[in-house]
Amino acid sequence: MSNMSEIGDALRQGSSWRSSRWLGALLLVAVNVCLGATWLYVTTSDSDITETLAGQGEIVSPEPRVFIVKCSEDYENYKRYTGCTPQKCGRAIIDSLVTRDEAHVLRRLAERGLALAGSEGGASILDLHSGALSMGKQFVNIYRYFGDQISDVFTAEDFKLYRHIILYSFAVIAETFGLDPTLMYLTKPTFFSRINSTAAKTQHDEYWHPHIDKETYGSFDYTSILYLSDYGSDFTGGRFIYIDQNGNRTVEPRTGTHYFLVKKPFSINHVSK
Template sequence: LTPVEGGVVQYPRHKEASILDLHSGALSMGKQFVNIYRYFGEQIADVFTEEDFKLYRDVRGRIQAVIAETFGLDRTLMYLTKPTFFSRINSTGAKTQHDEYWHPHIDKETYGSFDYTSLLYLSDYGSDFTGGRFVFMDQNGNRTVEPRAGRVSFFSSGSENLHRVEKVTWGTRYAITVSFTCDPSHAISDPSLP
């Protein structure tokens, strides 16, 4: 995907984990965030095209439809919420606490607005990276998802789905997190070129 190549891939290679939020333009670089829309200004069209955003909307819509069907929800009562972001994780040491992606967490507690979380994997476990598997933690036994490019995992974002990501030990793991809420006051619109 061009947004991944244009944002997450090309810039903060020195960080263990970096994210790109297309909605806000926030890109993690070192110990700070920069706004790529301000950084590139009118040259942002050299990084992203309207086709990139159309692809994002299509993928988001397809993920939303599958989540609604699986959980028996009315799709029109599910809303995209923030943050929704591309992530790049490698084996470089963490520079900040926010780079420590491997800690167990609950998305509803971490992000507040999340009711449903989805991850679309953009690279393959075992060939593009090692480590980096997604682990649902349960007292009856963990369940592990091995990322594959094009694979989507999704789940309700509450305490029933405590999870973590294993530390990446080699290579680079790419994914996009697309989150949804049932509360229209937390809704955001699809991103678009400024």
């Protein structure tokens, strides 16, 4: 089968996926420096949740809901960048970063890209910056694999909206936490993520393990998550959970919810199954 035929078949498959139950999100991360990856195995359950930072039925707008937390002293062990390195740490939620229509456009963009392949397990990613796309038990570069034919999948308007949302995300994070957006840069990975109930085939599919972001991705100082589907109607599970010393806190995904974090480097979090 030619690559063009593969694209055509994938796009037809993608249209049928829109009615399936899946958790979709766009994960954006800003700032630099890379370290290794670490998984922590900690058990938690829904019954352990002590606070919901934002419920699925809530609309947090026009101002973000901000939760300031104490920064870890371990931050002193990392290189600092004036105007960019966090001076305070916290978590914030806002629903006005994008409209629901814009979120739906992003979701359709992600569906078209992920329909080209996808993981054999339950978690697939599409990284428009690097071109990484889950395919079976590995990753391929969509720009090399499909070449110029990728223009049949993504349009200039798709990339324009994508860039706009990234820049707006920078501005919201900077304003909320007193940073200079001109000194913030995207690092890797930056990706769309689709999670479903298919059994995991590789470690990359095991999204539910509690972990420490700053150790898993040393380049992360800030993480920005934009949800593209609704908890309770599009999917069950999939809640973002922070495992704190005094209890577990969760965010219930809602289409268009923007959840962003200034890292408390050694706090543990995970996505529920």
